[in-house]
Amino acid sequence: MDIINELPEKRFNELDDLLAFISIYDDDNRTRAYMEMLNQNRRKIKNKVCVEAGCGFGLISEYMAQLGAKKVYAVEMNPQLFQIARQRLCQYSNVELIYADILDFKPNEKVDVLVHELFGQMLYDEDIYTLDRLQFNPQLVLPDKAVLMGGCINSGELVDETVTPEIIQKLNGALVSGLFDDEEMELTFPIVPWQFDKCHYDTICDISSQEGDLLYMGLHILHNEQVICRAGECSNWSYIWTPRCGNRFSLSFKPSSRGTQVFFDWLK
Ligand SMILES: C[S@@+](CC[C@H](N)C(=O)[O-])C[C@H]1O[C@@H](n2cnc3c(N)ncnc32)[C@H](O)[C@@H]1O
DSSP states (O other), X not given: OOOOSOOOHHHHHHHHHHHHXXXXXXXXXXXXXXXXXXXXXXXXXXXXXXXXXXXXXXXXXXXXXXXXXXXXXXXXXXXXXXXXXXXXXXXXXXXXXXXXXXXXXXXXXXXXXXXXXXXXXXXXXXXXXXXXXXXXXXXXXXXXXXXXXXXXXXXXXXXXXXSOHHHHHHTTTXXXXXSSOOOOOOOOEEEEEEETTBOOOEEEEEOTTOOOSEEEEEEEEEETTEEEEEBTTBTTSOOEEEEOOSSEEEEEEEEOSSSEEEEEEEEO
């Protein structure tokens, strides 16, 4: 979904974010996996103070309220999504909806549980970096880990009349989402991890042991070392593709006021 006409910048950004984020609710696998994770942790949520960083439609905060949380702070900074969440959450006396950037949120009480889903397709290319700079220290973070994984394949297995070998060659140095259908291809090696309080914004990856002239990347989200969401299975996270131009590459992320910049280079 794209906005076609010119709008004032603030309004454009608000609506652009709204349209980007509502598409996550087409991904039932993602939402189901999150609900299941909450259900498995229901004893750690009941009677506890919980925060949802970026509550979107408010589904997750609603479920934590239903699981008996003592208090749920549902924090959302997009005004349009905040209004949608308000309609859903206003019936729960144990939910406080907060219109704020999670970076500015400073609760007056100890936070037991933080739930978040701020992962980009390349892991760090959305808002996960904000969890590095919180003004509170949650005891439990759900989910607690994610890894950007990689795989290599011979492009001959995938090329067709549209995405030809010539087209692939021209993409040298570019990371492209949606180049091929996400066919649940196996992600075989880790590229860069995330854990709460342990962001890795720069990495160098050596793929000399891998075979194939096409590199693809995709996200695994884990809790307690179990994968709960993976690119390909969850439509919210696509595979990212690039022609292989060497055995080592660098990947780095630079958070900025609107999203995070991604830098990618093949190394000699
Ligand atoms: C991918 S959506 C997830 C929504 C919800 N947590 C869920 O899983 O259904 C991310 C949400 O976080 C919000 N968000 C992103 N960065 C934020 C920040 N720094 N502070 C507050 N909300 C933020 C976005 O507006 C969006 O609603």
